Every structure is written in structure tokens, then in C-alpha cells.
Amino acid sequence: MDDHASSSRRSFLAAGGTVAATALGGCLTSGGSGSDTLKLGIIEDRSGNFALNGTPKYQASMLAIEELNEEGGILGNEIETFTPDPQSDNQRYQQLTRQAINEENVDALWAGYSSATRETIRPIIDQNEQLYFYTTQYEGGVCDSYTFCMGATARQQLGSVLPYMVENFGSDIYTIAADYNFGQLSADWVRVLADENDANVIGEEFIPLSVTDFGSTINNIQEADPDFVMALLVGANHTSFWSQRTSAGLDIPMGTSTVMAQGYQHKRLDAPAMANVYGGFNYMEEVPTDRNQEFVERFYEKFPDADYINEEAVNNYFSIKMYAQAAEAVGSTNQADIIEELENGMDISAPEGDISLQGPVHHMTHNMRVFRCDEEHNITVEDERKIPEQFLSETVGCDLTENEMTTQYTPADYYDEADTTQ
């Protein structure tokens, strides 16, 4: 990256923004990213399909920024925000991302819930060399010089819960997954991990996001009679599966990486819909540590009416703090400098525990736990260990400190088990 060109382009845009703001507003108090403020873009869904998941992300971001401002901001600068509601609409995301970069001149950007959204805006991010944090747990494989993926990958989430399920329930797995890139790639990871743990995938079903009726899926699972099900369901329509499996009497244990920690189904659905569901996540509100309890209290003090602190919300929270830590360390808000600083790796004290950034791959080593939901919808932690990002670092050999890249790799390129084209 050409630092000089990048920073002079930004200065030009800042100047342009200032002129525009002056012309429009008649007077100028603090336009754009001036010398004594800095601006963070937080573009998270508060309406539309992902409102349920996006709202806690927005709230936790506001908490982090408020806490930083109370401590004197970043480098003594008060943090300003650009926080429009993208309404779960990918076109709006593109428009707002352009606005955040070109007009609002944000110093760092947090945006988007789904992988589809991330892939929609990533070309704009890369083209503008914009420092970007994607915080949802996701299928993995994004090796991008400007994108930092703060959520756990499928290999981390499934890699914590799948071995636990095999050990406790048996080796025959039935996978049901949402029928789009996230679900397909996650199902590939189930196959790869099944192979690594001497288990077998005896059935697999991909379900369109619009489906609300799971009668035939439930019958198919009963026919296959697996030891456990890996349920990689996504979205409001698929949530119907859980109450339908209970009302149909399907009592096979379920592993998941996609429910409870994100959409807090154990809080929304009547017990025992989520009984015997085991999730591999880096965070749930119920993490039983003092540090987390303190965080939960602070969160609800600021947002008394909030529904739940989901996995993604804390990813937003700690990554904003991490950004601040990097800016303070490097003594600048220049994006290229901060990216370079982050690529050295960094230890973070997060609500989930002490975790660390793997600089060369822009991913986190997370504190992964297996959470169990019981008949009364109480959550307990069954297993806990640190799991680093492995696919990019070990299998692909992605090293962003050496090579500039903007690619997403998929498991099918590296594992026979994941290659369904054979």
C-alpha cells in the first residue's frame, strides 16, 4: 500500500468534506474527521431481517465508544460516530459503505451481519483501502489486507462442539444447513471435522432460507437415525425448526454453531424447544466469569430494554477496544499504520476471556466453549479451550504481513471431504 498516496487522498477527502459541510451548514463546528476528533463507522442492522442480530451489535458498539470517550477518547480525541441503519439491505449497505468512506471519512468501519453482506461490501472496502472489522461468526477463509474478521470461524465453532458431540453421543452425524454460501461451507467443515474425529456424515440436507415447515426434514432425520444432528440453520424462518422438532417428539441431541448465541432462541422460544442443544461459541451472555458479569451489568445499565448480548455484540465491543489499543500504541489514526500495528498481533482482555489477535491472518484466537441448553433453557458450559484460526494460517498459508491479498478461500480447495464436485 502506498502510505503517502493513501493519506493525501484522505486529507483531500477530509478537506472536501469540510468544504461541503461548511457550504451546507453555513457554519462549522466539527466537520468530518478533523484534527481533534476521529470518526468510527458502525453500520449494523436495526431493522429488516437481521434486526434481531444487528441491534445488540449496535448497542455493544455504542457502549464501547462511550467507555472510551469517558476515558478521554483515543489519543485524546473524542470519538464521533457514523451510525446509519442499513435495514438488512445489501444495496443500502453498498451505498452506506461508500458514504462512510468517501463522505464521512471514517477512520475505521464495523459493518454487516451476514457473509452475503460482507462479500457485497468487501470490494468497496478493498478498493478504498479502508480498515474494516467484520465481527460475525462466519464460514472462514477470508484472507484480506483490509478486513479483520473478529468472529470465530466455522472451523473454530464446529471444531469445539463437533468433537464433544462425537465423544459423548456417537459417530453418526446428520447435517441440516441453510442453503447458501454460509450453510454450504459450514457443512463442508462438518465433513472435514467428522473425518478428523473418526465420525461419519450419514445424511445431509440443505434448506432454503424461506422454508418454515420442517415436517419432512424431521421425518428424514428419524429415518436416518443418527447419533446427533449438526443444525446449521439461519434466520427467523428456520427458527421454526426448534419448536417443530419438540412438538414432533424428535429428541436426538443437536450440535450447532448458528443458534442461541446469535439469535438467543433459548430466551425467545418456550422451553423445552432448545433442550439438549449444544453450541460451540466464543461467547454467550451466560459466560460464568466475574469479568463477564461485570460487562453484562454495564451493558444493561446503558440499555435496560435490550434483549440479549449476542456473540457478535461482544466481538464488536472488544474489537473497538482493540482498535483503540492499536491507535494508542502506534500514536496515530492513520489506517495503514494501524493495520501494520495490528498485524504484529495483540493481546486483548475481552468479556469472553483473554484472547489474542493472530496478526498475519487478521483473525482471533478465541476462547471457545461448548454451551449446553437444558430442559428449562438454562445454559451451562460443558467444555472450554482456546482455539486459534487454523485454516488460513496452517492450511492455506495466508500471511498478510508478507503479501497483500483480498481472497476468500474455501475448504473444498484443500480437503477431499469437502469437495462435493467429485
Next chain:
Amino acid sequence: MNPLNLLFQVADSFAFIVLAAVGLAVIFGMMGVINLGHGEFIMVGAYGTTLTANAGLPLPLAMALGVLVTAVMGFVIERTVVQHLYDRLLDSMVATWALGLILTQGARILFGNSIPQVSTPLGYIQYGPYSYSTYRVLLAVIALLVLLGLYLVFTRTEFGIRARATIQNPDTAQALGVNTERMYTSTFVVGSGLAGLTGALYAPTLTVVPGMGSSFLVEAFISVVIGGPSVLLGTTLSGGLLGVINSLFTNLYGTFFGQIAMLLTAIVAIRILGDGLTGLANDIRDRLEGE
């Protein structure tokens, strides 16, 4: 393939399609208004039911309240908006679509992104290694009862006769002393109430969120289009046909192909049958009577 599984799934699909479509079909068939807010009317029924059930009301009573709330809302909407848009098909589509958006966002503002759900009652039926939710089987029975009830209302009651007269020829009906304006209002209220009933019935089985209405729309519109002009016959026939096709393909090849098969059926049916299944049924009846 287990024949009982298939039977239950056909019944399930039939119930879903019929109940999703029936309110839409009544309003479109009787009044020529395409209610693009139909899915959101269903959502209102589901919210009415879930919220009152959560407040401690027994489920059947909560469902009745869900229906009532939607019917009253239908009345208000007809009086304030829809009555000015009769004979303006496109205008009424835009207006009802906008109403749908307002209802979705209104529900989000009032009740948040989600509300605690009610669990499905009645347990399950066990047969061999399989089991099926009793409540969902009951829904098929209710769908049939709704169709039967509508048939009786529109053929055996004075309201039904007046309503049908209004549809066939409003001027003549008015000349004969029928208050056509009131008939339109009543029909819209009945259609809204039926949408509310669908929401109430599915509230314990689906996820009750502000955007839930959209999950009913595809089935409802396909069913009405394939069904053709006759509300009852059309809805029954298309519910039956689409129910069998959807569950057969879902059973054989998975949910994705179930949906594809249903959409392909719609394309073929619209291409071949100009007047939908009702038209086909009428042709067959005319031919039989002609012989």
C-alpha cells in the same frame, strides 16, 4: 418413502396453502382488491395471539382475540384507506403494500425484534421410528372446516347471497336494496379476520417476528392465481394440487425441490389454464352437462 409420512406432509402442506390463501382469496375474489399487506395481516393475528397468551390467557381464547384484533384492524383500514380505492387495482396494491410495511415496522417499534413464543400444544403421534406433531395434523382438519364454513356462509346465509349479488352486479344489487358499501366493508373484515385466524393458528408453530408475514405470501399468491376466480373451489383445488406436489417432491428430493416444483406448477398452470383451476373445473362441468 413411508406412506404415512407422505400423507401427513400432504395434509400439512394443504393446510398451510389453504390457510395462507383463504383471506387473500376472499378479498380478491369478492372485491377485486389485491391485498399486498395480507402477510402482515397474518402477522397481526399471530402477535395478537402470542401476546395475549403470554399475558396468561388460555391459547384458544388468545387465538380468538388474535382473530378479533385483525378483523377490527381490517375494518379500520377498509373505512380509512381501501374504500377509496375500489376499481383502482394498481392504486390499492400500492396502498396495501405500504400498509404492510407500516405494520411490520410498527410491530418492531411497539414490541421489539422478537417476542417470547408460545409452544405447540397437543404433543405428537408416534408410528414406528417416526413421529408427527398432532397440532399440525389438526391444522389440516381446521383448514377443511374453514372452507366448509365459508361455503355455508356464502351459500346458505342472507349475508352470503347479498355478498355474491354485490360481486356479480353491484348496481343491480344496490337497486334491489343491498347496501353494497356495507357489503364491501363486511367482506374486507371477513377476509382480514381469516388472515388473523391463519396467524393465530400458526403462532404456536412458527417464529413470531415482525417480518413473518412474508413466509405466507408466496404460497398465498400462487394459490390464488392458480385457483382462479372462484374463491372456495379455487382455493380448495389449488391447495390440494400444490399440497400434493410440494410434499411429494419435498419427500423425494428435499425441501428445495419441493419449492421449485410448486413454482414450476404455477408457471405451467398459468400458461395453460387462463382461468385457473376454477376455469378448468367449470369447463369439465359444462362438458359433462352438455353430453
